[in-house]
Amino acid sequence: MLMFSIRRCILTLLVGISAALLGMIYHRAIGTTTFNFFSQSTEIATSHMASKPVIVVGSGLAGLSAAHEALRAGAKVHILERAPKPGGNSIKASSGINGAGTRFQKAAGIEADDKFYDDTVRSAGRRFQQQQQAAQSGVDRAGLIEALTRKSESAINWLVDEIGVDLSVVAPLGGHSVPRTHRGAGKTPPGAAIVTTLLKKLGEQPNFQLSTSAEVVSLDVADGTVKGLRYVSDGKQHDLEGPVVFAVGGFAGDANGLLAKYRPDLAGVPSTNEPLPASHGILEAVDAELIDMDSVQVHPTGFVDQKDPGATYKILAAEVLRGEGGILLSGDGERFVNEMETREVVSKAIMNLPTADSGSTRQWDVTLILDPGSCEATAGHLGFYLFKGLMEKKKVKELSPQAINAIDRYAAAVAARKDEDFGRGSFGHWRLLPGEGNREDEVCVGKVTPITHFTMGGAAFNERAQVLGQGLLPIKGLWAAGEITGGIHGDNRLGGSSLLECVIFGRIAGAEAAKAAASG
Structure with missing residues (x-):
């Protein structure tokens, strides 16, 4: 009966998505009742969750990718999403996801694509160049960009072959040497296609749980290691133990908070982001290093x-x-x-x-x-x-x-x-x-x-998606992926690379957190 109920809930979700997809993507096209399944701290729970799951904060593509990999590694996963609906900003992504050297590029007549790294470095601008020229210590920007671009083909293959998303159309975007931004041939925008497909797959897993309207308020640290977190749901505080993947997005919608602090010159400029306070302070409270915060x-x-x-x-x-x-x-x-x-x-x-x-x-x-x-x-x-x-x-x-x-x-x-x-x-x-x-x-x-639209700054992290603290040393028990991180994009992000970084570093974070959960 439990599995029947779960499948019925998942089916309800997918029907709602099909009916309301574009309206949800673009914020106000339809009323908010379509996703009642995910309102008021509703949960997808496919089995009784044992203690110490991998805890993923945020249900955008970075969080969903992390959840998928953690589940595949044998961990239990609990996603906490502060909004009443899953998907974050990822579900709104409309241009596509970058990939270099893919079979879809070759089918479009692009036999070779060896300029993705160079295009990304050029877009990253002075922050990358100054660090390289001065041989400055700091976040390994070159290593992060290398991981982003080198793993891009495998990211596309994973989404297409394992997740089942159509990404057969390749288009050019600004700042790219060749067309490398992938999307589907149908009418569903790529962000929505990827996120909804992943949600469906995750909902079928027996060790997966998603809680919406669940606001994380602090991380629990003991002996220098993040042991879990505290969140608020239905007006009540809850404590959850386990390794944490932070994937909450950026701060472009925090107009009166971090955006006003770091970029007051952008006051009055409209935004594609919901007007929500940022979550970066939660990471700062455990001494995470924030970098490039003025890069918006x-x-x-x-x-x-x-x-x-x-x-x-x-x-x-x-x-x-x-x-x-x-x-x-x-x-x-x-x-x-x-x-x-x-x-x-x-x-x-x-x-x-x-x-x-x-x-x-x-x-x-x-x-x-x-x-x-x-x-x-x-x-x-x-x-x-x-x-x-x-x-x-x-x-x-x-x-x-x-x-x-x-x-x-x-x-x-x-x-x-x-x-x-x-x-x-x-x-x-x-x-x-x-x-x-x-x-x-x-x-x-x-x-x-x-x-x-997007904030390039955020928590310093490394190629293993570990959040870095004082002295740029990893904070044990804490990983991050997606827009919450800083160091990859520098001065500016290439279009199509936001979904890509979510997939690549989200998967890494999930796999790493699963190892930590298994070890103790």
Whole structure:
């Protein structure tokens, strides 16, 4: 009866996900009742949990990957999630997951991809270069990037072959030398596809437990080792013993806390993150070293909803929209940047433009335009954006003369495979030709603005995913993965590498924590 009840619960969850997936991904598309199964500290419990399981804090992709590996190693696992629904920000990820040297790249005509490490180092910028040039001690940034890039193919294979996720489509994103960002061929965005599939697999395991609406408040340390933690659920405090994997995400939504402390210059910039306090203080309380905390990624494109243009929470305009050919126009209707540059470069170019009047919210007047070919290539994303009114279809002739001229000039550059204005070298699936013949063609148009999106700083850690404390020595009994960590991305993160780091270091953390649980 217990297993029947569990399977029925899992089935209920999956039906709810299927009905509400895109609405959940983008925050407010439907009401919140769809996930009642996970409300009010509901738990998935597939067996009576013995003492000292591997405790995973956070149910995004890093936490789920850790849980999977710990279970495979024979440990029991208990995930604690402070939100009423699982998935974290990972379930919203819309562009894809990076992988170098994969069979899907080869199928797309990319025979070799040996530049992933170099692209990541270039994006990491001065933080990486200064440490290397001065031979400074500190977090092993080179080793972390090496692990991230070298293990990327195996991460894709794991998700496809073992977890059962479709990642057969490979697309270019800004800052990448070649297309290496993987997503599925269907309409479900990659973050949601990966997270929901993993949740289903975990829910089938007899030694897995997930508690939602469970707020971790402190770690229990004895003799220099993390022995467990304390959390609050239903207004009551609970103590749990076992090795801990911390996978709670970053602090871009902590506008009045850590974000205000480390980056006060970003006050008023909208965000793709929920307005929640960060959990970094829990790690600081056990002397974890925090690094790169002022390194905050401003994503260049968050949608400006014309129904509420001054809203501080904004839905991400996925980078794949530009990767598949989309262009950005200023308020004057002109291109102003290579849209395929890194997020940092494109964001700075936008923020050098005049700001738009949006009350207390700082934002800019930028238009995103996709031609018919780009629209077809991003149909899985575009359907939702059109449904929400974040983008609309217009004939070219309905645009301003300046915008028409910009489209024609870019279309000519695509036809010549040479962008003399900004040096863009990748044009995605743009196929619109220049001239009077395109005036009846429909393009997709939306307003976008930079938003705070990702925090590169966090807890120092090593290639074994151990959290590092004073003197950068490992804190026993404590691992971390995902956005809570610092040291991999430096100045800026490449698009598509957030899901990748969750998989790689989440799996490592889970396996390492399982060893600790088995030994005592």
